[in-house]
Amino acid sequence: MNAPVNKKAIAGATRRDVVIGASLVGGALVVGACSPGDLLSIGAKEDFGAFGPFIKIAPDGVVTVVSKHIEFGQGNHAGLAAIVAEELDADWSKVRVEQAPAIAKVYANTGMGVQGTGGSSAISNSWDQLRKAGASARAMFVEAAANKWSVPAGEIAVKDGVLTHASGKSAGFGELVADAAKATPPATPTLKDPKTFTLIGTDRVRRKDAQAKSDGTAKFTQDVQLPNMLIAMVAHAPKFGAKVASFDAAEAKKVPGVVEVYQIPSGVAVVAETTWAAKQGREALKVTWNEDEAEKRSSDAILARYKELASGKAQPADKEKWQAFESKGDIATVKGEAFEAAYDFPFLAHATMEPMNCVAQAGGGKAKLTFGSQIPTIDQLNTAKIVGMLPGAVEIETLFAGGSFGRRANFQSDYVAECVEIAKKVGKDRPVKLVWTREDDMAAGYFRPIAHHTVRVTLDKDGYPASWRQRVVTQTLMKGSPMGQPKLDETAVEGTLGSPYLKATPIVDAQLIQPDSGVPVLWWRSVGATHTAYVMEHTIDQLAKKAGKDPVEYRRALYTKAGANRHLAVLNLAAEKAGWTTPAPAGWTRGVAVHESFGSVVAQIAEVKLDGGVPKVGRVVTAIDCGTAISPDQIASQMEGGTCYGLSAAMFGQITLKDGVVEQGNFDSYRVLRNSEAPTVETYIVASGNAPSGVGEPGTPVIGPAVANALLTLTGQPTLSQPFVKA
Amino acid sequence: MAMTLDVNGKPLAVKAAPDTPLLWVLRDELQLTGTKYGCGVAQCGACTVMVDGQAVRSCVTPIEAVAASKITTIEGLGGQHPLQQAWVKHDVPQCGYCQSGQIMSAAALLGANAKPTDADIDAAMDGNICRCGTYQRVRAAIKDAAAMPAPAAAPAAAPAKA
Numbered sequence: 061m062n063a064p065v066n067k068k069a070i071a072g073a074t075r076r077d078v079v080i081g082a083s084l085v086g087g088a089l090v091v092g093a094c095s096p097g098d099l100l101s102i103g104a105k106e107d108f109g110a111f112g113p114f115i116k117i118a119p120d121g122v123v124t125v126v127s128k129h130i131e132f133g134q135g136n137h138a139g140l141a142a143i144v145a146e147e148l149d150a151d152w153s154k155v156r157v158e159q160a161p162a163i164a165k166v167y168a169n170t171g172m173g174v175q176g177t178g179g180s181s182a183i184s185n186s187w188d189q190l191r192k193a194g195a196s197a198r199a200m201f202v203e204a205a206a207n208k209w210s211v212p213a214g215e216i217a218v219k220d221g222v223l224t225h226a227s228g229k230s231a232g233f234g235e236l237v238a239d240a241a242k243a244t245p246p247a248t249p250t251l252k253d254p255k256t257f258t259l260i261g262t263d264r265v266r267r268k269d270a271q272a273k274s275d276g277t278a279k280f281t282q283d284v285q286l287p288n289m290l291i292a293m294v295a296h297a298p299k300f301g302a303k304v305a306s307f308d309a310a311e312a313k314k315v316p317g318v319v320e321v322y323q324i325p326s327g328v329a330v331v332a333e334t335t336w337a338a339k340q341g342r343e344a345l346k347v348t349w350n351e352d353e354a355e356k357r358s359s360d361a362i363l364a365r366y367k368e369l370a371s372g373k374a375q376p377a378d379k380e381k382w383q384a385f386e387s388k389g390d391i392a393t394v395k396g397e398a399f400e401a402a403y404d405f406p407f408l409a410h411a412t413m414e415p416m417n418c419v420a421q422a423g424g425g426k427a428k429l430t431f432g433s434q435i436p437t438i439d440q441l442n443t444a445k446i447v448g449m450l451p452g453a454v455e456i457e458t459l460f461a462g463g464s465f466g467r468r469a470n471f472q473s474d475y476v477a478e479c480v481e482i483a484k485k486v487g488k489d490r491p492v493k494l495v496w497t498r499e500d501d502m503a504a505g506y507f508r509p510i511a512h513h514t515v516r517v518t519l520d521k522d523g524y525p526a527s528w529r530q531r532v533v534t535q536t537l538m539k540g541s542p543m544g545q546p547k548l549d550e551t552a553v554e555g556t557l558g559s560p561y562l563k564a565t566p567i568v569d570a571q572l573i574q575p576d577s578g579v580p581v582l583w584w585r586s587v588g589a590t591h592t593a594y595v596m597e598h599t600i601d602q603l604a605k606k607a608g609k610d611p612v613e614y615r616r617a618l619y620t621k622a623g624a625n626r627h628l629a630v631l632n633l634a635a636e637k638a639g640w641t642t643p644a645p646a647g648w649t650r651g652v653a654v655h656e657s658f659g660s661v662v663a664q665i666a667e668v669k670l671d672g673g674v675p676k677v678g679r680v681v682t683a684i685d686c687g688t689a690i691s692p693d694q695i696a697s698q699m700e701g702g703t704c705y706g707l708s709a710a711m712f713g714q715i716t717l718k719d720g721v722v723e724q725g726n727f728d729s730y731r732v733l734r735n736s737e738a739p740t741v742e743t744y745i746v747a748s749g750n751a752p753s754g755v756g757e758p759g760t761p762v763i764g765p766a767v768a769n770a771l772l773t774l775t776g777q778p779t780l781s782q783p784f785v786k787a
Numbered sequence: 788m789a790m791t792l793d794v795n796g797k798p799l800a801v802k803a804a805p806d807t808p809l810l811w812v813l814r815d816e817l818q819l820t821g822t823k824y825g826c827g828v829a830q831c832g833a834c835t836v837m838v839d840g841q842a843v844r845s846c847v848t849p850i851e852a853v854a855a856s857k858i859t860t861i862e863g864l865g866g867q868h869p870l871q872q873a874w875v876k877h878d879v880p881q882c883g884y885c886q887s888g889q890i891m892s893a894a895a896l897l898g899a900n901a902k903p904t905d906a907d908i909d910a911a912m913d914g915n916i917c918r919c920g921t922y923q924r925v926r927a928a929i930k931d932a933a934a935m936p937a938p939a940a941a942p943a944a945a946p947a948k949a
Contacts, residue, residue, distance in 0.1 A: 413882065726828050
């Protein structure tokens with residue numbers, strides 16, 4: 061999912077988020093005077109304790125923080141729990157986290173209006189909400205102790221889950237919880253002065269799930285075992301948009317363990333008693349496909365048309381239209397020599413470690429999903445449409461998910477709907493676990509779309525951009541939003557949109573066009589920045605080279621001109637820590653890149669060398685401004701992981717289509733970064749008193765251009781297409 | 788035809804056909820779900836278990852091939868193995884899905900080589916993909932575990948299979 065591109069937007073719901081929330085209501089239910097969350101929660105069971113929907117406190121003093129956000133690696137459960145624990149003054153060692161049920165009314169992402177995790181917003185949208193929840197519960201304990209001890213509330217101190225008074229009286233949360241539960245929550249709880257934080261910002265804020273994820277007990281969808289459960293695998297069409305023409309299930313049904321074969325909208329499902337039987341059954345299935353409406357183009361043909369559109373050789377089709385953004389001044393007045401470059405980016409698969417899967421039960425007027433739901437409200441809505449019930453009454457138990465990177469959030473709930481269709485056929489509330497193989501997952505689409513950019517820049521007498529013309533061609537991610545296409549699809553241009561370089565340039569002509577295709581596309585960790593950051597940052601280094609200036613100094617001048625103080629701060633911190641002005645270690649060459657996404661700004665300086673013609677990345681110094689840092693260790697972890705994810709794509713990532721068929725099936729053909737290829741990332745955090753901003757995605761888009769910029773210094777040549785290493 | 792497998796020191800009867808991959812027998816029949824499916828073709832390492840002390844991809848190992856072997860899964864490490872302690876200390880896991888396989892590959896490495904070099908770690912761990920990118924913490928945790936005293940109940944590194 062995507063998120064705000066600037067500070068102003070992060071303060072409230074982004075327009076795109078509002079569209080998502082509003083479109084769910086508009087598409088499914090009568091719009092009334094209440095919020096989308098209220099409407100979508102009709103039929104939900106609400107049963108919260110005295111401390112509200114986010115906090116439970118047990119008689120043994122254990123504090124359970126209820127997370128409305130799924131944990132699929134981001135470390136948000138640690139951060140969310142720490143926000144509560146800080147304001148509550150809880151004993152961190154006695155804080156647990158559990159996953160919230162699906163109830164949009166109380167668990168909506170405050171930036172989206174529906175319950176969902178995305179846009180690196182888990183912490184930022186919860187910040188005020190959970191501080192208040194923690195402070196409110198703390199006040200209730202203080203009131204209970206004050207009454208019990210007959211002392212003024214103002215004289216009671218709370219630390220590590222223990223309340224004390226100068227008289228010597230003392231009691232833990234466990235002893236007082238029954239009385240505290242009867243206290244009245246304050247209307248406006250008093251929040252701490254951040255200067256007095258004792259937990260937030262310290263290295264004590266660590267993951268709560270590390271043990272379970274190190275001993276095999278952490279529960280993923282793949283691990284769900286329910287009585288009487290069936291396993292389903294689905295034969296999917298080899299081309300997007302093809303439909304089942306006919307099928308022969310005779311051989312499949314002979315496989316021991318196969319129970320039944322059903323045609324469903326997305327293909328033919330084999331249900332069996334075991335995973336292996338389902339797989340063998342599917343292999344024995346014979347399906348013929350009607351490809352009349354299928355996408356039959358190759359990815360090369362799609363990219364070739366994008367290039368013709370950008371260069372003006374091809375005219376836009378009826379539904380295609382160039383849209384200007386960030387444009388100012390009169391480009392027609394620009395004369396003289398210009399720098400020109402064109403950049404290509406391929407389709408990318410998310411390739412999560414756990415392929416998509418879901419457990420569904422349907423029948424008897426009920427529906428229950430047990431899986432790693434990223435946007436429970438949308439999954440409820442799509443399930444409700446299939447089984448014919450109120451979305452709020454669709455029960456979802458959210459488990460850990462083995463990665464998402466955006467894949468588990470789409471308007472169609474593709475694999476979820478597929479599982480529900482099968483569960484509906486099976487009926488009788490019998491649980492069905494849909495299992496996708498790696499090959500199913502790789503070929504299912506929802507790729508980061510192909511993108512093509514052209515850039516034409518003229519420089520002023522000092523070597524800085526005087527005019528900047530840019531064309532962006534990429535498929536929209538917003539297709540399927542029931543409210544229709546937004547006026548400008550920010551997901552396609554964010555990062556060029558809002559760029560300090562454009563702010564510092566007097567004449568800008570930037571335009572976007574979004575041809576459609578039959579290939580489903582989706583947000584992919586850092587979304588538009590996956591290509592815009594590369595184009596802006598690699599272009600800037602080429603301009604600096606043309607101007608004969610140091611790339612760090614060149615950026616400093618532009619950031620100063622644009623008033624981009626946060627960019628300047630992270631750049632300066634990274635340059636200092638990397639020793640930019642000193643020679644790189646022998647054999648290594650440095651490259652720099654800086655990018656803002658999801659409210660945070662990241663600078664990276666990568667040390668790169670060529671090893672047999674293949675880039676090898678060693679030390680990567682990272683500086684981030686993400687507002688208040690709740691868990692420095694998990695911020696570092698996300699910088700390490702985001703860097704690997706971005707580097708993997710830049711180096712090796714590529715999905716290709718041949719006559720409409722995805723050519724990659726497994727990790728032997730979709731190469732990803734491995735341990736010996738991973739850099740060593742050092743993370744430095746800019747001190748900030750601002751509210752927290754994103755961390756999960758901003759570390760991803762910076763490494764690609766940092767490496768390309770090092771290669772530019774090393775070889776003198778730009779790297780104008782990804783991946784760097786062709787298959 | 789029933790077969791008996793030695794899993795985590797216990798003889799366990801299984802009903803699956805002899806050519807069934809060990810992965811699905813562990814997960815579906817023996818309910819040992821710590822071992823994960825990731826690719827099915829020995830490319831990602833998420834299904835790694837130890838067979839007689841060696842790291843083996845259970846997704847491509849039919850049970851008939853391990854009928855006479857000692858199989859150790861993540862559950863067999865007990866939860867406080869030095870590697871598991873190091874994994875928690877370094878907060879290695881992110882999504883966590885690949886980590887059972889990472890730890891089992893590391894356990895086989897340390898079983899055969901108590902003080903691995905960087906090159907040894909590269910060779911042993913390059914078969915385990917982590918899409919979250921926890922690689923540098925995996926390396927740090929292995930080095931940390933190698934520096935800890937040997938565990939009392941660690942699975943012995945048996946000689947390589949004939």
